[in-house]
Amino acid sequence: xxxxxxxxxxLLVLPGRIDLGEVQPGGPLxxxxxxxQEAGAFTLLDDFSQSLQRSGRALLQxxxxxxxxxxxxxxxxxxxxxxxxFVHDLAxxxxxxxxxxxxxxxxxxxxxxxxxxxxxxxxxDDEDKTQVRAELRVLSSPEGEVTLIAVEHMRGYDxxxxxxxxALAARGAHMEQGMIGEWLAPGxxxxxxxxxxxxGEGRTAHDVAVGIIRAYLGVARRNxxxxxxxxxxxxxxxxxxxxxxxxxxxxxxxxVFPDEETARFxxxxxxxxAPTGQLRDLDVYLLEKDAYFNLLPESLHxxxxxxxxxxxxxxxxxxxxxxxxxxxxAYAARMAEIEAEFAGGDLPRGxxxxxxxxxxxxxxxxxxYRKVCKIARGIDAQTPDDEVHELRIGCKKLRYLxxxxxPLFPDAELATVLKPLxxxxxxxxxxxDYSVQQxxxxxxxxxxxxxxxxxxxxxxxxVGGLVTVLHDRQKAERARVAKRFGKFxxxxxxxxxxxxxxxxxx
Amino acid sequence: MEVIACYSxxxxxxxxxxxxxxxxxxxxxxxxxxLCDLDPQGAxxxxxxxxxxxxxxxxxxxxxxxxxxxxxRASDFExxxxxxxxxxxxxxxxxxxxxxxxxxxxxxxxxxxxNDYDVxxxxxxxxxxxxxxxxxxxxxxIIVPVIPTTLSARTFEQLIEFFDENGLRRRKLAPFFSMVExxxxxxxxxxxxxxxxxxxxxxxSAVPYSSDIERMGLHRAPVRSYAAKRPAxxxxxxxxxxxxxxxxx
Numbered sequence: 001x002x003x004x005x006x007x008x009x010x011l012l013v014l015p016g017r018i019d020l021g022e023v024q025p026g027g028p029l030x031x032x033x034x035x036x037q038e039a040g041a042f043t044l045l046d047d048f049s050q051s052l053q054r055s056g057r058a059l060l061q062x063x064x065x066x067x068x069x070x071x072x073x074x075x076x077x078x079x080x081x082x083x084x085x086f087v088h089d090l091a092x093x094x095x096x097x098x099x100x101x102x103x104x105x106x107x108x109x110x111x112x113x114x115x116x117x118x119x120x121x122x123x124x125d126d127e128d129k130t131q132v133r134a135e136l137r138v139l140s141s142p143e144g145e146v147t148l149i150a151v152e153h154m155r156g157y158d159x160x161x162x163x164x165x166x167a168l169a170a171r172g173a174h175m176e177q178g179m180i181g182e183w184l185a186p187g188x189x190x191x192x193x194x195x196x197x198x199x200g201e202g203r204t205a206h207d208v209a210v211g212i213i214r215a216y217l218g219v220a221r222r223n224x225x226x227x228x229x230x231x232x233x234x235x236x237x238x239x240x241x242x243x244x245x246x247x248x249x250x251x252x253x254x255x256v257f258p259d260e261e262t263a264r265f266x267x268x269x270x271x272x273x274a275p276t277g278q279l280r281d282l283d284v285y286l287l288e289k290d291a292y293f294n295l296l297p298e299s300l301h302x303x304x305x306x307x308x309x310x311x312x313x314x315x316x317x318x319x320x321x322x323x324x325x326x327x328x329x330a331y332a333a334r335m336a337e338i339e340a341e342f343a344g345g346d347l348p349r350g351x352x353x354x355x356x357x358x359x360x361x362x363x364x365x366x367x368x369y370r371k372v373c374k375i376a377r378g379i380d381a382q383t384p385d386d387e388v389h390e391l392r393i394g395c396k397k398l399r400y401l402x403x404x405x406x407p408l409f410p411d412a413e414l415a416t417v418l419k420p421l422x423x424x425x426x427x428x429x430x431x432x433d434y435s436v437q438q439x440x441x442x443x444x445x446x447x448x449x450x451x452x453x454x455x456x457x458x459x460x461x462x463v464g465g466l467v468t469v470l471h472d473r474q475k476a477e478r479a480r481v482a483k484r485f486g487k488f489x490x491x492x493x494x495x496x497x498x499x500x501x502x503x504x505x506x
Numbered sequence: 507m508e509v510i511a512c513y514s515x516x517x518x519x520x521x522x523x524x525x526x527x528x529x530x531x532x533x534x535x536x537x538x539x540x541l542c543d544l545d546p547q548g549a550x551x552x553x554x555x556x557x558x559x560x561x562x563x564x565x566x567x568x569x570x571x572x573x574x575x576x577x578x579r580a581s582d583f584e585x586x587x588x589x590x591x592x593x594x595x596x597x598x599x600x601x602x603x604x605x606x607x608x609x610x611x612x613x614x615x616x617x618x619x620x621n622d623y624d625v626x627x628x629x630x631x632x633x634x635x636x637x638x639x640x641x642x643x644x645x646x647x648i649i650v651p652v653i654p655t656t657l658s659a660r661t662f663e664q665l666i667e668f669f670d671e672n673g674l675r676r677r678k679l680a681p682f683f684s685m686v687e688x689x690x691x692x693x694x695x696x697x698x699x700x701x702x703x704x705x706x707x708x709x710x711s712a713v714p715y716s717s718d719i720e721r722m723g724l725h726r727a728p729v730r731s732y733a734a735k736r737p738a739x740x741x742x743x744x745x746x747x748x749x750x751x752x753x754x755x
Contacts, residue, residue, distance in 0.1 A: 125555075125557075127555040127556075127726075128555055129555035129556060129557075129582065130582045154579075155578055155580040155587055156576075156578055156580060156587075157580065
């Protein structure tokens with residue numbers, strides 16, 4: 001495999017095949033084409049959100065080699081050996097290093113696969129001296145075909161090189177290597193976890209609410225297959241976030257639907273959400289596995305290992321159960337029913353349904369903003385944790401609202417408000433996570449029984465250790481709340497919030 | 507960057523064949539090699555099918571690094587580039603002076619255009635009227651093909667005398683027996699006699715007289731690209747092993 005030879009190589013891509021004989025690239029030069037050789041199987045990989053394609057890259061497994069096309073500079077390559085589906089499961093090497101921007105939570109999935117064919121070509125002069133070489137690699141999947149052309153510039157033969165490049169360019173070859181996914185697996189729908197709902201002129205509050213619910217219903221549905229297949233934990237996470245956003249629209253957009261309808265929708269989405277909670281919780285614990293081991297001395301690791309063994313068992317069972325649910329006819333029918341309800345244009349309207357989106361949004365956000373500030377200003381070192389939780393929930397609602405209506409407001413001003421809000425939320429989020437984790441760990445000890453009494457003693461010791469550490473961390477986060485809020489409650493942010501959401505009253 | 511000169515003060519001894527095959531073997535062995543064809547007949551360029559450069563008449567050619575590097579051509583073999591040149595003696599001298607005095611600058615200039623060569627092989631002209639001291643000073647090693655005949659032995663003796671008289675280091679010389687015909691007892695006797703006389707100076711490997719080497723002109727390619735397993739191909743491999751082994755610093 002020579003695609004990765006960095007110096008003097010130009011790597012072009014082209015949809016379909018190219019017959020160099022027809023192209024006559026050489027002018028006075030003679031084209032020498034070797035017969036094509038079968039070159040084994042290929043697999044194109046990307047994560048579900050198409051992170052690689054969207055960044056103009058393509059991760060290709062060719063035989064036992066892994067190469068990354070479209071990266072800056074040379075073409076990284078390494079052994080294709082891997083222990084699992086994630087970037088951190090790859091063998092150490094150039095490709096793994098170059099993929100450090102890919103989420104560690106997202107699995108690399110097969111986008112397309114098929115067979116490769118290699119053909120060597122050269123242009124020779126009247127002395128039979130090679131003036132430029134090319135290696136054509138045709139990748140064929142059941143859905144499409146693409147040719148990778150590595151053109152090797154030979155020193156001192158610039159003209160031949162340029163004429164070959166020009167001939168290839170004239171046939172549609174170019175350097176945007178990230179495109180090959182489009183050609184090998186055409187018609188894939190891009191996945192967006194945060195769809196932007198259009199909020200143009202003349203839209204009412206009702207339009208916006210229905211638009212957001214429709215869009216996030218779509219997001220949830222896109223994540224069902226990956227949850228069933230259990231590729232990675234992000235599918236279920238995104239599914240739940242989508243439902244949560246829908247539920248927050250229902251509870252935050254007061255008066256858009258009649259109250260009894262709102263209650264009915266809320267119940268429907270709550271019913272969808274409920275069966276997913278256990279699996280998500282277990283996913284979160286298991287994702288924390290390494291961190292937990294790092295928190296505790298080795299003497300307590302046996303207990304941790306036993307606890308995680310039980311978590312893993314439960315998690316696998318929970319996954320199977322949820323997958324069964326997602327595959328069931330009853331679930332499909334229920335989802336179709338809900339989708340149909342929101343797809344129609346005749347959803348019942350509440351008293352505020354016809355308010356212009358902007359006015360409605362401004363009033364909602366302004367009210368929520370003031371509420372958050374009121375809670376936060378009352379928090380000091382002595383305030384009970386419950387109020388901190390209340391602040392966290394208030395911030396979350398504010399954040400959702402601002403994000404739902406973001407297209408209605410200027411980006412820069414919005415960023416002034418959102419940035420310190422996110423920081424505050426990170427802080428509150430950690431505070432909450434540590435608190436929830438302590439509770440969950442205690443619950444684990446109370447409800448679980450290991451294989452032996454010794455197992456139970458070991459896990460109890462480990463949980464005791466963890467609870468202690470987590471409690472300390474929670475206290476540390478708690479101590480930061482006032483400071484973080486201070487940054488959010490600065491003059492600058494207050495002015496920006498006022499101008500954005502309370503402009504009419506100055 | 508090591509400079510290896512293939513030189514002989516006598517014509518027809520297999521000097522160009524040595525340059526071509528040694529440069530090819532060095533490149534095959536992983537070195538980045540620039541073979542400078544300093545022979546006015548452009549024979550080594552011919553073997554690599556590289557057309558002689560047209561713009562080499564001007565004396566200031568080698569003062570201009572950009573033009574120098576522009577004349578370099580890739581061979582059909584990986585890591586091996588050719589500087590095709592049919593230059594005059596005057597130019598040759600200027601070139602050598604440059605290699606000798608400005609090696610770091612030359613290396614830098616080559617690197618700047620993407621050619622960080624490990625080895626420069628000089629295929630020197632056979633017809634220098636006077637022995638060019640420049641070759642000897644510029645090169646780290648001087649590979650001298652010697653046909654094991656009485657006449658060649660005398661010519662080699664003259665070379666050694668020149669080295670001694672001019673205070674040049676004999677150790678730079680790496681003579682080897684070329685065009686050896688094992689069935690000629692004269693060849694074998696001469697080799698034995700010269701190895702005794704110039705102790706440790708001659709390389710162990712010797713290149714036989716071979717139709718495979720003569721056929722380079724037909725194939726227009728290094729011997730090892732079409733006859734690697736035959737005696738001539740193996741002989742050049744051995745020569746390369748020895749030169750690169752000894753040349754290691």
